[in-house]
Amino acid sequence: MATARKTDHHPEHADNPKLDPETAGPSNQIKDPNDWVTGHEPMTGAQASYLKTLSEQVHDPDAYDPEIDKAEASKRIDHLKHETGH
Secondary structure (H helix, E strand, O other): OOOOOOOOHHHHHOOOOEEEEEEEEOOHHHHHHHHHHOOOEEHHHHHHHHHHHHHHHHHOOHHHHOOOOOOHHHHHHHHHHHHOOO
16 A cells, blocks of 8 residues: 655655755746847747837837847847836
8 A cells, every 4th residue: 555645845856956946046047148049040929029019119119120039139128128117
């Protein structure tokens, strides 16, 4: 007969920093767009739409360029979000 495992303590994972936010290093969820593996690919449709909207909000039509890549789009979006206070 199998015994039930406690779900709040897993000794086999005690040394896994991914499971303990107090011992985990810096998150890899936020990377510099220049370091993205796919940063050179064309921007996504969502990026294009958001970038277009933001460029219109700040009255800077040159901020939108349909030919830029994902990394550049991300940088421009971050910059424009800062300008709009988002």
